[in-house]
Structures are given as C-alpha cells and as structure tokens.
Amino acid sequence: ILNVEQSPQSLHVQEGDSTNFTCSFPSSNFYALHWYRWETAKSPEALFVMTLNGDEKKKGRISATLNTKEGYSYLYIKGSQPEDSATYLCAFNTDKLIFGTGTRLQVFP
Amino acid sequence: DVKVTQSSRYLVKRTGEKVFLECVQDMDHENMFWYRQDPGLGLRLIYFSYDVKMKEKGDIPEGYSVSREKKERFSLILESASTNQTSMYLCASSLGTSGIMYFGPGTRLLVL
Numbered sequence: 001i002l003n004v005e006q007s008p009q010s011l012h013v014q015e016g017d018s019t020n021f022t023c024s025f026p027s028s029n030f031y032a033l034h035w036y037r038w039e040t041a042k043s044p045e046a047l048f049v050m051t052l053n054g055d056e057k058k059k060g061r062i063s064a065t066l067n068t069k070e071g072y073s074y075l076y077i078k079g080s081q082p083e084d085s086a087t088y089l090c091a092f093n094t095d096k097l098i099f100g101t102g103t104r105l106q107v108f109p
Numbered sequence: 110d111v112k113v114t115q116s117s118r119y120l121v122k123r124t125g126e127k128v129f130l131e132c133v134q135d136m137d138h139e140n141m142f143w144y145r146q147d148p149g150l151g152l153r154l155i156y157f158s159y160d161v162k163m164k165e166k167g168d169i170p171e172g173y174s175v176s177r178e179k180k181e182r183f184s185l186i187l188e189s190a191s192t193n194q195t196s197m198y199l200c201a202s203s204l205g206t207s208g209i210m211y212f213g214p215g216t217r218l219l220v221l
Contacts, residue, residue: 004151034209034210036212043199043211043213043214044199044212045212046210089152091152091210096154096167097210098151099144099152100151101150101151
C-alpha cells in the first residue's frame, strides 16, 4: 500500500511568521506531486504540480520544493497571514492520486 | 471559470435508504472521481471514471456504485445507506490522469 505522510498534522502560528510543512511519499514509480489548499467551506484548490527532481515552484508568498530521490516535498509560507489559514494537502501521483492527511494551518492575527 | 458542482451541500438520510450524489463538471474533462474525507484520514478514493460508461474501483468501493452516462456527469450511489457512510463526499475532475484536480464544494452526508 502506497503511503503519503504529512507533518505536522496541525500548526498554529502568529501573523508574520514564516512556516513550512513536509510531505513524504514513496520514491519509486514517481510521476508527479501535487499541493492543494483547502479552506473551510470551500473546495480544495491546486497550488502546485511538480514533476522534476529539484523542482521549485512559487506563487506569491508560497513556495514548494521537490526531492524525488528521497521522496519528500516542502511547502513554505513566508510571512503568514490569517487568510493562509487552511488545510494543505499533498498528493502523490502514480496511476492515480494518493492524498496525505493534510496539515491544518491556523494563523492568528 | 472552471466549475465542478455537486447536487447538495448537506444531506440527511436514514439507514437503508438509497442515496444519489450527483456531480457535474463543465470543463469537458475525461476523468472524474469520488472521494470521501473523514477526520484523521486523507481523501480516500471511492470510484473513478476515465470515460463515459467506464468506471474503476478506488480504494474503498464497498457499499457504493457509480454511473457515468454523460461525460459531464458522475453519480455516486449508496445502495443502502449505513451509519458508517456518514462523511464528507468530494467529487473532482481532471484532464489526463496526472492533471490538476478540480474539486466540487463537497456534500456532507449524515446517515441516521
């Protein structure tokens, strides 16, 4: 059974703090790694899809890196804002997407 | 603006009832998926479909069936609802097997 693990499970930070979370996935049969943001009462929305080892993607204050050889991806948020509060999901793509359990981020003003 | 819609946001049903959850996408995507989300567990794949009239079992298909008669519509059916099917159900679609997933708003189902 392929497993995708995310840590930490939850995180509480102050506005302005930078933060990062981890997604670990099997390093074999890699095709792509997805990151999604899921805000309360909304649909999950894609942040990044990463395919190449060493890939780095950035969207505003959020960035992600990928290491396919060791099987991990980091998501960074610089200067967290209350509107960043959400659950961040990663998903490992083989022939289908396998989701992690998510990191629930709360940013306090 | 791409859209995946689900027929209900909240649903309350009784044990033994037949339940239909409908999902419609307007992006002409071949692939459609049904997931359920439970506390402490990741999104778990119930069923998916790569084309009209095609369906594949996901990781937890027991107690569910699906129907895809038209490309834009993918229905999840609970033949005889049970309390352990109380959950949040999310529909998604994608272009290609590794494409970005577009999710619906979810249906929170309570089975009494």
